[in-house]
Structures are given as C-alpha cells and as structure tokens.
Amino acid sequence: MIPAPDLNLSVLLPIILVAIGSMTILMGEVLLSRADTVLGREVTESFIGTVLAGTAIFFFALTLWASGVAFAGGGVQVFNPDNPMYQLDPFSSFVTAVLALSALLSCALSITYLSELRINHGEYYALIMLSASGMMLMVAAVDLIAVFLGLELMSIPIYVLAGFDRRKLRSNESALKYFLIGSFASAILLYGMALLYGVSGGTSFEALRAGFDADNPMALVGLGLVVVGFAFKISMVPFHQWTPDVYEGAPSAVTAYMSVTVKVAAFATLIRLLAMAFGPLEASLETIFWVLSALTIVVGNIMAIIQENVKRMLAYSSIAHAGYLMIGLVTGTIEGYSAMIFYLIAYTFMNLGAFGVVVALANRGNDCERIASFAGLARTRPGLAAVMALFMLSLAGIPGTAGFMGKFKIFMAAVNSGDIWLLIIGVLMSVVSVYYYLRIPVLMYMREPEDESHRTEIASGEGAVLVVCALAVLALGLFPNRVPTLLFGDLDVLDWANRSVGMFFGG
Amino acid sequence: MDQWVAAAGFVAVAIIVPVSMLVGAKLLAVTAKSSSKLKTMTYECGEEPEGGAWLQFHPRYYLVALIFVLFDIEAVFLFPWALAIEELGGLAIVDMLIFVLVLLLGWGYALRKGALKWQ
Numbered sequence: 001m002i003p004a005p006d007l008n009l010s011v012l013l014p015i016i017l018v019a020i021g022s023m024t025i026l027m028g029e030v031l032l033s034r035a036d037t038v039l040g041r042e043v044t045e046s047f048i049g050t051v052l053a054g055t056a057i058f059f060f061a062l063t064l065w066a067s068g069v070a071f072a073g074g075g076v077q078v079f080n081p082d083n084p085m086y087q088l089d090p091f092s093s094f095v096t097a098v099l100a101l102s103a104l105l106s107c108a109l110s111i112t113y114l115s116e117l118r119i120n121h122g123e124y125y126a127l128i129m130l131s132a133s134g135m136m137l138m139v140a141a142v143d144l145i146a147v148f149l150g151l152e153l154m155s156i157p158i159y160v161l162a163g164f165d166r167r168k169l170r171s172n173e174s175a176l177k178y179f180l181i182g183s184f185a186s187a188i189l190l191y192g193m194a195l196l197y198g199v200s201g202g203t204s205f206e207a208l209r210a211g212f213d214a215d216n217p218m219a220l221v222g223l224g225l226v227v228v229g230f231a232f233k234i235s236m237v238p239f240h241q242w243t244p245d246v247y248e249g250a251p252s253a254v255t256a257y258m259s260v261t262v263k264v265a266a267f268a269t270l271i272r273l274l275a276m277a278f279g280p281l282e283a284s285l286e287t288i289f290w291v292l293s294a295l296t297i298v299v300g301n302i303m304a305i306i307q308e309n310v311k312r313m314l315a316y317s318s319i320a321h322a323g324y325l326m327i328g329l330v331t332g333t334i335e336g337y338s339a340m341i342f343y344l345i346a347y348t349f350m351n352l353g354a355f356g357v358v359v360a361l362a363n364r365g366n367d368c369e370r371i372a373s374f375a376g377l378a379r380t381r382p383g384l385a386a387v388m389a390l391f392m393l394s395l396a397g398i399p400g401t402a403g404f405m406g407k408f409k410i411f412m413a414a415v416n417s418g419d420i421w422l423l424i425i426g427v428l429m430s431v432v433s434v435y436y437y438l439r440i441p442v443l444m445y446m447r448e449p450e451d452e453s454h455r456t457e458i459a460s461g462e463g464a465v466l467v468v469c470a471l472a473v474l475a476l477g478l479f480p481n482r483v484p485t486l487l488f489g490d491l492d493v494l495d496w497a498n499r500s501v502g503m504f505f506g507g
Numbered sequence: 508m509d510q511w512v513a514a515a516g517f518v519a520v521a522i523i524v525p526v527s528m529l530v531g532a533k534l535l536a537v538t539a540k541s542s543s544k545l546k547t548m549t550y551e552c553g554e555e556p557e558g559g560a561w562l563q564f565h566p567r568y569y570l571v572a573l574i575f576v577l578f579d580i581e582a583v584f585l586f587p588w589a590l591a592i593e594e595l596g597g598l599a600i601v602d603m604l605i606f607v608l609v610l611l612l613g614w615g616y617a618l619r620k621g622a623l624k625w626q
Contacts, residue, residue: 026612027612216510
C-alpha cells in the first residue's frame with residue numbers, strides 16, 4: 001500500500017471554484033445553444049451571453065468570498081506537507097481576492113461589448129476563468145514548477161482572447177505577436193528555472209533559498225533568465241515592444257482584463273520569489289531592478305506622449321506604471337512591498353475604468369480608438385466624460401485620487417530606503433505624464449464634438465463597473481485606511497496590504 | 508573561478524553537441540548515387556506516394572489531432588495508475604474519475620461543437 005499523500009484541498013479552494021465555473025460555462029454554452037426556450041424565454045445570442053456572464057460573475061464572487069474568508073482567518077496552510085507546491089497564506093489569499101474582483105468587473109464590462117462587436121460567444125467567459133485560475137495558481141505557488149504551470153495556464157487562454165475578434169486582421173496580429181513573444185518568454189523563464197534547479201538541487205522556494213550560492217555564475221545566469229521571463233510578462237523596458245501592438249489589436253474588453261490581472265499576478269509572484277527564494281541575492285537584484293525601473297518609467301512615459309490611439313497610449317501608460325511598481329521591488333522592504341500591493345489595487349480600478357470608458361464607446365463593431373474622437377464628449381456623453389476625466393487624473397497621480405495615494409506610498413518607500421535618484425526620476429516623469437493624460441479631458445471639455453457616432457446609451461453592466469471603479473478611485477485616494485462601504489463598514493485597505501506582505505517579514 | 512570554468516564548459520558542450528551531430532550526419536549519410544526515380548522516392552519500398560508532400564491540409568486535421576492529444580494524455584496518465592491501483596486503494600479511483608470526467612467534459616464540448624464532423 002502506497003500511503004496517500006496528506007493533501008489539503010482547501011488550499012486550492014479558490015482555484016477549484018474558478019475551474020468548476022469555467023467548465024460549467026463551457027457545458028452551459030453547448031446546452032443553451034441547442035435549446036429554443038429556457039423557462040419560457042427565447043434563447044438568443046445575447047441571452048446566452050448574459051446568462052454565461054452571470055455564471056462567471058457568480059463563481060468569481062464565490063472565489064472572492066472564499067479567499068476573503070481565508071485572508072481574514074490568516075495563518076499558512078500547505079497543499080502537501082511533504083512537497084509544498086502551493087500555499088494558502090495571507091499574501092496569496094489577498095492577491096487572489098484582488099484577481100477575482102478584477103476578473104468579475106471585466107466580465108460585467110464585456111456583456112454588451114461582445115454583442116456590439118458581434119463576437120458574443122460563451123467561450124469568452126470560460127477562457128477568462130481559465131486564465132484567472134492560472135493566475136491564482138501562480139500567486140499561491142511556492143515551487144518553480146508550480147509557478148511555471150500557473151504562468152502557462154494564465155497565458156494560453158489570453159493568447160486566444162487577444163485574437164477573439166477573429167475576423168479582424170489586427171486582432172489576429174495581436175494574438176500571434178503575443179503568442180510568439182510569450183512563448184519565447186516562457187522558454188527563457190523555463191531555462192532560467194532549470195539552471196536554478198541545477199545550482200540549488202531543488203525546485204521549491206525553500207530549497208532554492210537554502211541551496212543558493214551567490215558566487216556561482218550559473219545561479220546568476222539562471223536568476224537573470226527568470227527575471228527576463230517575468231519582465232516580458234509585465235512589460236518592463238526593454239522587453240516591452242509587444243505591449244502596444246497587442247493592447248491595440250485585442251478587443252478592448254480583453255485589453256482591460258489582461259492589462260490589469262496579468263500585471264497583478266506577475267508582480268505578486270515576483271514579490272513572493274524575491275521574498276521567499278532570492279533573499280540572499282538582494283544586493284545584485286536591487287541594481288538590476290533599479291536600472292530596469294528607471295528605464296521603464298522614462299521610456300513608457302515619453303513614448304506615451306506621441307500616441308494618437310487611446311489604447312496605445314494606455315498601453316505605454318501601463319508600461320510606465322509597471323516602472324513605478326518596480327520601485328517597490330528595488331526597496332525590498334515591507335514598506336515597499338505593501339506599497340506595491342496598494343498601488344496594484346489602485347491601478348486595477350483606474351485602468352479598468354479607463355478601458356471601461358473605451359469599451360462603453362464602442363459602436364457596432366468599431367472600437368473607439370482615436371484620441372481625437374474624444375473631442376466634445378462632455379457635451380454628448382457628460383457622465384462618461386466625467387468618469388474618464390477622473391480616471392485620467394488618477395493615472396496621472398493628481399492628489400485626491402487612488403493613483404496619487406499609490407505613487408505617494410511607493411515614493412515614500414523609496415525615500416526611506418535611500419533610493420533618492422529613483423524617486424527624482426519617478427516624480428519628474430510623473431510630471432511628463434500629466435501632459436498626455438490631461439490631453440483627453442482637455443479634448444472632452446474644451447473642444448467641439450466631432451461628427452463621430454459613439455454609442456448613445458450605456459449598458460447596465462458597463463455603468464455598474466464604471467461607477468464601482470470611480471467610487472473606488474475616489475475612496476482609495478481620499479481615505480485609503482477607512483474606505484466607507486454600505487455593507488461591510490469601513491475597510492482599511494492600507495492595513496490589508498501591510499498584513500498580506502507582513503508574512504514575508506515574520507509578521 | 509572554477510565555477511566560471513564549469514559554466515564555460517557547459518556552453519562549449521552546448522555548442523559542440525549539435526554541431527557534431529550535424530557534421531556527423533553529413534559524413535555518415537548515405538546518398539543515392541544514381542538519380543534514379545526509385546531511389547529518391549519517399550519510401551524506397553512499400554507504398555507508392557501519390558502526388559507531392561507539400562500540399563495544404565484541411566484545418567480539420569488539426570482539430571482531430573488536438574482531440575487525439577486529449578486521449579493521448581489521458582492514456583499516459585492511465586497506464587501508471589492502472590499498474591499501481593492495487594496499492595493505491597480506493598481514493599485513487601475517485602481521483603482518476605475526476606480526471607477522466609474533466610477530459611470527458613472537454614470531449615463532449617468538442618463533439619457538440621461539431622469538431623469531429625467531416626464534410
């Protein structure tokens with residue numbers, strides 16, 4: 001009798017929920033598309049889409065609840081005590097909750113958009129759920145193999161999603177580019193992992209930490225390759241060239257989803273890798289991340305200035321934000337990491353909101369892409385113009401918004417760990433960014449409307465997402481330590497961010 | 508310093524192995540002396556090929572191949588499981604049922620979507 005391993009399945013509960021959700025959606029799509037009427041209602045394309053999106057939202061809400069309960073409970077649970085592949089701890093449950101929330105918002109954002117673009121297929125939600133389950137696996141992983149498994153499960157559905165508007169050439173181009181670059185990145189990452197395994201004799205983070213020999217060049221090469229692999233995923237300069245093309249070509253709702261969640265998952269995994277596995281190498285990593293961070297901030301912001309397409313502009317802006325986030329990696333302190341987590345939450349809301357406005361303007365198969373087409377929006381769509389202005393101010397980091405609070409926390413962490421030059425670069429480039437972010441409010445409020453046919457009414461799903469994002473941006477900017485909610489009392493997001501990374505510092 | 512030597516040796520081996528394989532293949536390969544048609548055929552004996560090999564395949568082949576991979580993977584996991592099932596006990600049967608169920612769902616989806624219809 002081979003003893004059965006003492007598996008703790010509750011560790012994987014959020015991921016299992018999402019996976020069951022994706023299978024339910026696949027089966028539901030097949031069954032619904034064969035039926036003529038369900039409960040007396042005629043089955044149409046948009047009916048199927050709404051039902052499946054509702055299913056996805058339901059399962060994400062369950063996941064959010066499950067990981068929230070796990071976070072409130074605290075403590076660390078391991079999947080398999082003999083070979084800890086996955087770990088449910090405050091960090092993974094908190095990041096999982098953030099991922100579930102942003103995936104939920106993306107699903108609500110997509111319902112009307114997909115039928116506007118006539119790409120209303122149930123697989124969309126199944127693919128979103130599959131990639132979300134990959135992200136959740138990745139942030140819970142404490143083993144290189146598990147990290148790689150999660151990364152691939154996250155990436156492959158997103159390659160498909162990027163090409164989801166399969167009749168459009170640009171969407172196909174986007175998917176193919178992302179797929180080719182992404183596979184190279186995965187291969188590089190895997191090579192790095194192999195070298196690290198060779199050096200330390202184990203794939204778990206604990207074994208890596210114990211067996212790491214910082215003088216061994218092989219270890220440094222492996223570490224470098226792993227960093228490069230992740231750099232592709234979070235589009236650090238100089239590994240960023242795919243970002244604008246992919247973000248531009250993919251359907252806007254997909255761009256909203258992948259620009260937010262992939263960054264959250266990849267940054268969270270990097271934090272865990274640095275804190276749990278590469279501790280002995282902090283000094284040399286700090287230099288690498290210093291250079292990458294400075295480059296990313298400068299190139300992202302400067303390239304964003306000359307863009308004429310909203311999605312490209314937001315793509316470069318997301319590169320710049322990755323640069324600000326990396327300042328937290330350079331500091332390597334609990335303050336820096338918790339600032340990163342807070343910034344990621346703020347970035348989730350403001351970026352989803354900004355892409356949400358682009359989604360809400362898409363009209364009959366056409367994405368609203370040119371920056372010039374925002375002219376006079378305040379006259380024609382005052383509500384949308386107001387929230388778009390708010391998201392732009394937040395992305396630029398104007399006080400009173402979540403973006404400001406996030407940048408403030410990150411820059412404070414940089415000051416406290418003595419990275420004054422990085423702080424100066426960051427602040428200067430934030431000033432540059434104000435130029436291109438404010439172009440859109442200026443166009444919306446100070447120009448006459450062009451003869452452009454936007455959609456004239458907003459769908460309830462899109463409206464709800466935009467309202468949630470706008471309120472969250474304001475609340476996180478004004479009172480980050482006591483976000484008022486009707487249902488749950490005041491929420492202390494700053495304290496949550498601190499508690500989630502506190503476990504890496506013995507807290 | 509020793510470790511740098513090891514790393515250099517690793518790189519050297521990584522280059523020498525594929526180069527020597529290519530050169531070896533070049534040296535050892537038997538080439539048809541006469542350019543008789545029989546010698547240059549795909550199969551020197553056996554089936555006679557019809558037409559050229561460089562033609563476009565219908566995308567349905569890919570669908571069938573993908574579904575084949577589904578069952579291939581299933582078989583890969585079923586074999587060791589079947590050999591060890593006596594020692595693994597009852598829980599293993601439940602585990603494998605869940606695994607097969609997930610694959611069956613995928614197969615059912617493909618079938619319903621008409622991936623195996625050939626017309």
